[in-house]
Amino acid sequence: MHVTPAQSLSSSISRNLAGIGRALRALFSGPQSALGTALVAFFFILALFGGQLAPYPKANDQSHDARVSPTLDIGSLQLGAHPFGTDRLGRDVYSRVILGASSIFRIAGLGTLISVVLGSALGMTMGYRGGWLDELLGRVIDALLAIPALLLALVMVGIIRNLDFEINSWQAALADEVTLLVIAILYIPVVARVARSAALDIKTREFVAAAEIRGESSAYIVFREILPSAIPALVVEASLRFSYAIFLVASLGFLGFGSPPPSPDWGLMVNENRGGFYRLTPWALEFPALAIALLVIGVNLMSDGIRRAVQKGGA
């Protein structure tokens, strides 16, 4: 029977939807991954609706008394005027923590997305086509991976930030998104390596040989025959990359290589309030650090759950 592309697409979509449903159920079946997913979902809601949820939606709102202790009362669940206190400049820490969720999700999420899309296209093509180009790119990827990601990120962000671009030029717009770009660039080779080894395995299967005999183009074979089978491996890699990206964004922010002040970046807030300032306003460090800790734990538990769910489903 001849299957039209539309039919095969709709059947693959429904197959994938059923797979996603199964994966979601598997994700919430274990207590660890359910906790992780719930934490990530919580912060994701903060990232989406932070502007509406924060009592003082301006990130640099210095109109409050400085160094007010947290008014949060856990016993009676009363928030008070400044639940997490105010920092030494009179900014509401609670609002800033809520507002900070969006930047870390945007940078880590978009960076991961770009790297997964480009990295898997590159890696699958390398794995399927083989030959000298694959050999050369594979070596380049190995060499790139020998340099720790944080080191490369620091160097790239540090250099790009110091270049002088004309204000309002496209280069200046790119330089504002330097962290996002650096994450995308750093993780493309990592994803490509995973996608390549998945493609190497899949291309020996019969349906790929069948498509080759039908005379399909390599682009068709890579995206329509190999990609669907590589999705489990890519989903696991994407969730792993996302958890590392969150970690990297927080670390870069802390080292002063993330968003510039006065942005409510959690890592930056931790850095701004350490040392001698910790004695003055410990809460201004502790709450953003807690937010980072909870998000990192949540993302780790979730990506571990995704890995288990996919391995169980794929076997």
Added chain:
Amino acid sequence: MILFLRRRFVFFFFTYLLSSLMIFFLLRVLPGDPARVIAGGREATAEQVEQIRSELRLDAPLPQQYLSWLGDFARGDWGTSIAFRGADNRALISERSINSGRLALVALLLSVPLSLALGVIAGLSENKLPDVIISLLTLSVVSLPEFVTGLFLINIVALGWSGNPLAEALGWWFPASSAVPANASFGEMLPALWLPAFAATLVMLAYISRLTRAGVIEELKRDYVRTAALKGIAWRTVVLRHVLRNALLPTITVIAISISWLVSGLVVIEFVFGFPGLGSLLIAAIERRDLPLVQAIVMVTVSVILLANLLADWAYAALNPRIKLG
């Protein structure tokens, strides 16, 4: 084994050359003028830019610049620092590398036995209570960013401990790592090393212990384990004599790979603790736009990582009789 090692050595050399190319061109090909970046960006005057351009031979063609830079690096002529006026880059880097090396050594001595033990316990009790507790720990607390655990150790453990009467009575507390002079001896430095080394231990713990656990679980499923158990050999002996020997072999590679993790971890940890190591030097060099110093530090770091990998390959080949066939 000779063949295997020769292949690995060729790979090492190739990777090394490629990464040196990457380090060089990453800082050159980026849009903008490196001389202007070093001179201070927008505020620099034309004469300052010109002076730096001629000092660093930035007007030569790029391939020639690369070759002369690589030649200078190989000969040990790493130039003088721009950020640390007049200081010799090589002296600066070797002093800081020794400090980072000490920190890494203490961290490895703490983390390797601890994570192997945790990994073996978790692997032997797969999906039972000890395994669940260990995997929850390694996934959550231990995988926190280094600066969160580092700040916790400084503010809660070190400052909390220093005030109490027990610390006074013992005469023992955690001195601030930032107060250590960069040229202190190992003995003088050691008290200030414990806390940063512990923070670094946490970075590696999750990684090594999870891979050890996977190795133990895989070996336990092998036929020879069942055969040995059915022969009536005590379970303890089966585990100690057979399973661990095979399961711990890949761990050598894992430890070498985690050196790379340790390196990035140390950058953050040294910054948090104000420890005078290579990582904090790198951050200072980037902030002060000292490109030659940045390049030299990254080259040194990559050398260390690649050498660790080569050593691991050699150790693996020496310990694994099966490699000799290949």
